Amino acid sequence: GENVEQHPSTLSVQEGDSAVIKCTYSDSASNYFPWYKQELGKRPQLIIDIRSNVGEKKDQRIAVTLNKTAKHFSLHITETQPEDSAVYFCAASKSGGSYIPTFGRGTSLIVHP
Amino acid sequence: NAGVTQTPKFQVLKTGQSMTLQCAQDMNHNSMYWYRQDPGMGLRLIYYSASEGTTDKGEVPNGYNVSRLNKREFSLRLESAAPSQTSVYFCASSNDGHYNEQFFGPGTRLTVL
Numbered sequence: 001g002e003n004v005e006q007h008p009s010t011l012s013v014q015e016g017d018s019a020v021i022k023c024t025y026s027d028s029a030s031n032y033f034p035w036y037k038q039e040l041g042k043r044p045q046l047i048i049d050i051r052s053n054v055g056e057k058k059d060q061r062i063a064v065t066l067n068k069t070a071k072h073f074s075l076h077i078t079e080t081q082p083e084d085s086a087v088y089f090c091a092a093s094k095s096g097g098s099y100i101p102t103f104g105r106g107t108s109l110i111v112h113p
Numbered sequence: 114n115a116g117v118t119q120t121p122k123f124q125v126l127k128t129g130q131s132m133t134l135q136c137a138q139d140m141n142h143n144s145m146y147w148y149r150q151d152p153g154m155g156l157r158l159i160y161y162s163a164s165e166g167t168t169d170k171g172e173v174p175n176g177y178n179v180s181r182l183n184k185r186e187f188s189l190r191l192e193s194a195a196p197s198q199t200s201v202y203f204c205a206s207s208n209d210g211h212y213n214e215q216f217f218g219p220g221t222r223l224t225v226l
Contacts, residue, residue: 006155009153031211032211032212034214034215034220036215043203043217043218043219043220044156044203044215044217045217046214046215049212049214063118063193071117089155089156093211094211095211098144098161098169099144099210099211099213100153100158100171101215103155103156103157104155105153105154105155106153107156
């Protein structure tokens with residue numbers, strides 16, 4: 001089955017800095033890669049996703065890049081703000097059958113004011 | 114729309130007790146999921162249901178049973194709770210198709226003594 005590794009497990013930055021979270025996946029057939037943000041005590045919520053036919057996608061201060069050859073994808077957050085502090089999860093899934101994403105173990109991002 | 118709702122929010126059980134976690138969604142989604150979240154372990158799939166009347170095991174199904182009561186409701190039952198089942202449990206739902214957002218419930222924090 002699919003295996004998703006996520007690094008780092010904890011990331012501490014100063015407000016205004018950029019943050020990068022990286023994930024690797026094992027199944028070359030995976031073609032959809034969502035990212036979820038979970039604030040403390042809250043539910044995970046989708047913040048951005050990317051499909052395998054696209055190399056990069058941006059939404060304001062957030063971007064995701066995908067390297068299919070290397071089987072890795074990354075979340076980039078620019079001009080970080082304290083409200084970006086949360087746990088971020090990457091996931092990977094493939095077409096065919098039921099939609100069952102495999103999640104990474106999460107990255108705790110701490111943005112210091 | 115309420116989205117995905119779960120009850121209860123918190124629960125404390127003694128080893129060997131049983132309980133059912135309830136989940137309902139009002140988005141007319143076919144797919145529903147139960148995850149458990151433990152520190153540093155990400156979101157691990159317990160069971161999922163691709164449609165009313167069908168259920169399938171996920172990564173960590175041992176010690177759990179599920180029922181897809183109707184299209185809206187998907188319950189998770191612990192027949193004989195064990196301390197290893199202490200966790201935060203999330204229900205989720207998604208539309209049909211592959212490139213779809215999962216919507217999560219608020220979670221149930223379960224402690225088994």
